[in-house]
Amino acid sequence: MAGGGAEEGASLEYTPTWIVAAVCTVIVGISLAVERLLHYAGKYLKSKNQKPLYEALQKVKEELMLLGFISLLLTVFQSSIVKICVNEDITKHLLPCEYPSEEAESNATSTTSHLGRLLAEESGTVGYCTAKNKHPLISVEALHHLHIFIFVLAIVHVTFCVVTVLFGGAKIREWKHWEDTIAKENYDTDKLLKSRKVTHVHQHAFIQDHFLGIGKDSAILGWVQAFFKQFYGSVTKSDYVTLRLGFIMTHCRGSPRFNFHKYMIRALEDDFREVVGISWYLWIFVVVFLLLNINGWHTYFWIAFIPFILLLAVGTKLEHVITQLAHEVAEKHVAIEGELVVKPSDDHFWFHRPGFVLFLIHFILFQNAFEIAFFFWIWVQYGFDSCIMGQVRYIVPRLIIGVFIQVVCSYSTLPLYAIVAQMGSSFKKAIFEDHVQVGLVGWAQKVKKKTALKAASEASGQGGSTTNDGSSSLGIQMGKLARREATTTPDEIHPTTGS
Incomplete structure (x- = not known):
């Protein structure tokens, strides 16, 4: 019995108490340290009046609680799950790696030796199902690896979201000197609009940057220009000044000195709460990917193009919204008195919903985090030469795409969204402190x-x-x-x- 226990691991009945106490102390200590760290981070954000970021931190806590509950379920039901026995034929289809042939087994390749170790470690479960001439639905080892992957995915996603918002926010804060310049000029919008100053529309910098003429060809060129502009000078000073004035004239006409930059930062922080979480539809995507990760399909490679294409589409659309605003003014006026004013509208956005762009950015960040998390999880868990990892010619482009998405989303797409999202028909509650x-x-x-x-x-007949x-x-x-x-x-x- 002692020998068997040594092979399969002794229970707590035969484990020294000092080992149990030491392991328990370490686990509880780490858990309490993380909990205190999050607690003090929350207090710091509240003291700095960073309510949106504080609520984002609460979202992270919710995700950690969900992970803890998933971990609890996997642990409690582990022994029951691995004793679910199925016919052998069921376990030979839709495999991430091809089953080793008999010749490969005889040659004792690294892959078969790894499988052999797994079988040895799970000899108890295999014996349980073998007695019924069946196979276990999933091994304890596979269940444990799945457990680790879910945890790694959530951590990487939250980390990537925070990094994206930090770098994107840094880019947006570079626009503050434009806001300060406008504040120093101390102009009055009403006076400008009522003044006799004539602005030739087609000579305005904003129109020259975005208006390419009238006709079908100009419409196509507008999309092409919007596609490339997201990679260089996505938001210029003329863009910022014009969009700012359009927002003020639509939503707070009586306050020309409204701090648009400050409002934009608050609105972005408010949206960040939605991006940092892992919604139910994102978990569905994880399940679908795990289902399609079949040997020979290279799903992990082709699926990397989904966030890549979506990112380019979102960036192009946001730039094209600015182009549409320029076209509206240029096609209606040759010259105007006062400053050039654009008209924000939901009609410029997909499905007339500016919030749909935020949904796509959320999905892009999650999908990119999923790709990177899956790569490093496979690398650490199974090794770089694992059949799940795939060939180098598929790995390198996948990593390049992941880095490209992260950089472009941080320095271009997110700042673009921060300002263009304000060109909808309504404003957000972040307009108020x-x-x-x-x-x-x-x-x-x-x-x-x-x-x-x-x-x-x-009702009682006493009131007016x-x-x-x-x-x-x-x-x-x-x-x-x-x-x-x-x-x-x-x-x-x-x-x-x-x-």
């Missing part, structure tokens, strides 16, 4: 309560028609807050108290 949002919610709740009381009073007063009061308060938010600097804004 956090404390202003809280104030608006408080006023809305008070108005709702006041409306309900007045409705009850009317005064419900609209409450709604208009809320509108007045929102207008005041919007103007205050737009015309004050961050240091001048203080949390409001009371009503």
Whole structure:
């Protein structure tokens, strides 16, 4: 019994207590250290009023909790899963690696020796199913490797998202000097629009950069230009100034000094919460990939082109939105009084939904993280020469595509999305500071309560028609807050108290 126990591993009944205590201490210590690290990171973000990033951190905690639950399920049901026995024919189809032939087995190649070790390690499970003339559905070793892969995938995805947003945010912050320059000029939009200054549309830098004429040929050239422009000077100063003015004239006309750059950063941080998580449809993609990872199909290579093509399509579309805005103005006017103003609209986006672009960026980042995580997991777990890894001619392009996606998404696509996404028909709640949002919610709740009381009073025949007063009061308060938010600097804004 001792011999068998030595081969298959002794249970806790025959394991020295100091070993059990030491291992338990290390595992619990690491877990508590990570938990405290996340806790203090959250406190730091809250102290810096980085609510969107704080909520993104909460999203990471949710993912870790999900991973912990998956780990628990795999551990608890491991013995039951490996005792599910199936016919041998079922286990010989849709394999990632080709089954070794008898000749290969006799030559004792590295692949067969590895399989032999797996069989030796799982002799207990194999014996259980062999007694029934069947094979185990999945071995303990394979289940353990799958467990590790899921964990690695989640960690790599979160890491890649954070890196993308950090580098993309750094690129966006380079535009701050344009905002500062505009603020120093201290111009008044209304005065500019009412002035007698005549702007020749086709001589404007923004139009010259994007308008290529009228006709089908210009439309095709516009798409071609948009495709290449995402790789160089994706956002110029004329783009920023024109899109900024278009946003202000559409959503906050009375606040020409609105800090558009600050709002754009807050909106991007707000969207980051959606990108960092692994949604259910992304897990479905993982399952589909694992199903199609069949020997000879080179699925891991061909699937790398999905995020690559999507990234180019998204970047081209975002640049083309700017081109469409330029075309709208150039085709309607030859000369205008005042500054050039574009008209934001959801009609320029796919399905009239600017948020669909964020969904695609989310998928691109996840797919790229999946590719890189799968590569390194195979490398560490099975070795570079593993049949799952594939041939070098398939590996190198795959890695180059992964690096290309990460760089372009960080320095071009994400900054493009940050500004072009604001060219929709509506603005985001990030237009207000956090404390202003809280104030608006408080006023809305008070108005709702006041409306309900007045409705009850009317029902009893004691009240008049005064419900609209409450709604208009809320509108007045929102207008005041919007103007205050737009015309004050961050240091001048203080949390409001009371009503």
